[in-house]
Amino acid sequence: MQRMACSFPDEVLEHVFSFVQCDNDRNAISTVCKSWYKIERWSRRRVFVGNCYAISPDMVIRRFPDVRSIELKGKPHFADFNLVPDGWGGYVAPWISAMAAAYPWLEEIRLKRMVITDENLELISKSFKNFKVLVLSSCEGFSTDGLAAIAANCRNLRELDLRESEVEDLSGHWLKHFPDDYTSLVSLNIACLGCEVSFSALERLVGRCPNLRTLRLNRAVPLDKLANLLRRAPQLVELGTGAYSSELRPDVFSNLSGAFSGCKELKSLSGFWDVVPGYLPAVYPICCRLTTLNLSYATIQSPDLIKLVGQCQNLQRLWVLDYIEDAGLDAVAASCKDLRELRVFPSDPYGPEPNVPLTEQGLVSISEGCSKLQSVLYFCRQMSNAALMTIARNRPNMTRFRLCIIEPGTPDYLTLQPLDVGFGAIVEHCKDLQRLSLSGLLTDLVFEYIGTYAKKLEMLSVAFAGESDLGLHHVLSGCEKLRKLEIRDCPFGDKALLANAAKLETMRSLWMSSCSVTFGACKLLGQKMPRLNVEVIDERGTPDSRPESCPIDKLYIYRTVAGSRFDMPGFVWTIDEDSAMRLS
Amino acid sequence: MEKSVNYGDHDDLNLEATELRLGLPGISSSSDIGYEKQSSSASTVVVVRNNKRASPEGIMTQESSTKSNSSVSDARNVGPDSHHQPLAKAQVVGWPPIRSFRRNSFQQKKTDQGDGAGMYVKVSMDGAPYLRKVDLKVYKSYPELLTALENMFKFTIGEYSEREGYNGSEYAPTYEDKDGDWMLVGDVPWDMFIFSCKRLRIMKGSEARGLGCL
16 A cells, blocks of 8 residues: 555656645644655645634644645634623734745735734835735724735735724725836725725726726715726626615716626625615616625615516525515525525614514515525514424525524514424435534523534534523534534533534534633633633633632633644633643 | 433522623613513413513613623613613613624614705795705804804804893894794704704894893
């Protein structure tokens, strides 16, 4: 056997390996023998680090010396909802410094929930001569000055995607820093920027980049300028409009409508801030080609939404506000037979009463009419076990199910029972379920169902649910594929956590906030599990100043081969094996 | 299914400090929720009476800080001196789970009048040949708006006082509110003003003085 493996020259093996792109498969290849390990590591071009603190930059560079594309994730998911205090971490700086020296041919950097500064951006722009792709998803810490550096220096840039990042808007002039002879832009997403970008610079940029296929504008780009942009880029595949409002004028309308009609490749639309319904028909000519439609910022009412969506027979992904109402979802179920993903966001999440007739019925209709539905995110104010059971039986092919019943602890509105059996039906019927978010009134029983049935579940989000440690124990002991677990405001404490300590090393991370975990348990866990970082996040001051039995505020546990991190702020405590309490 | 795993009692855990219940956050005692637990032989039935809250009076204000770090335990200690019913959803950090970007878009939407970008209102000045339009969103306070009007129409407005309106000039800035009444600019808080202002009118002469003497 070993003779056969050595009979191929390295180049041949490397060529064979180049057809294997998936990380798991490449990891498997590298364990076959030393020779394959060596060849594989030299030829790995793409690295994904799901938790930037799970490994150090130097360790990655030592193992994979010639990487061209890196993806890093920083803060835990609940940071999206302000549960992670400012300054917790997720700094990309050490990675950029290390890679600037080690990977001169790096082409792609993708970051999610990380802190990146203007200095980091400037270093990127000057260190990587062939830099092509920068995606900053939910990042922060930088300004338009950093973007100017990227524009000015990255001659081969293809993609600049700022996806929902928080950018300090110093000026819209950064766009002018793209040189006049720069023509390689393929994708530009500036939808999150607040300020007006220099419009003439944008027009010229769009006009001279023939390969531009994605353009997501920000709210500040007025509607009457959109037609001109579209005429310069009729090859666009994905468009995000700016503010979709203007005084209704026939000439502006027909200009816009003509421009849209000219975009024969357009498959994805988004934007639509401040919609004036009279301008919606301008997009009707292209609706039949759309596969993705994001109307989640469009504050238009159900009749207008129905008229629009009713023409999108090829729609696969729909994001919309609850203004669509149950009636609108009935219409979607009837027209959009190819629908794979539905997200319904709340128009008035903080209001005490429902403001629109959107109930569980809308989701039931979709589950009946859309046989390819796989992914759901649904905000609503009432739910019943019966509806959940119907949805589960209709759609056993569901892989992502996130339900948010807005008021915590809401029971089945018909029976006033907990929603345990409803969610139980979801996990029982949807055997390939990978992601689940729970809400409503839930006891330990729902977790028993999850532990029993959700064998493919990888990510679970729990809030205001459960009765005792038994709930947490069911999940940790039953869900074999669980990678990410995030919990808030549940009565889970030490016992389940300590009883399932070994499980935590098989997961990427566990988040628990406003639960009943004590500092004593955290210390024990930190001492016994050297390959876990047990971070206690507490802004009330050192946990030592309170009794050991006092519950801690927030807990973030993640597996790591890099040991404790060095950049912890004052409100994060971690415990390691020498049982001393480490402060940063 | 029978619960076979027994974790023993929880005396040592001192859960009182962050006692978690199946009711809404913000409630100080379980008697408010009407929480009842009835055991039967087959299963434990949990019944929670649906305790609807009265809507708050006045404009609901929401902590708009996007970097707020207050914990849920703060939300539970809602003071008895607050005039409004405790608004559980507005005070629980990070619930409902909506990203900052979307939350901030809501904030902006609430201040829009919904008829287009900006919040343009007509401004008429007694004696002027044509009207103008101003975008109220551009200004952050009354002095800013009044200065802009002064520049636009080339006149001076007097000093505002609650008692006498605008003293020291023959002009008085007024606005038409949602009820169709003509109000003196400056009486209500700025945020309330931009919500309710439909158009502006700069009154002149005897009409203005009549208003100022109220």
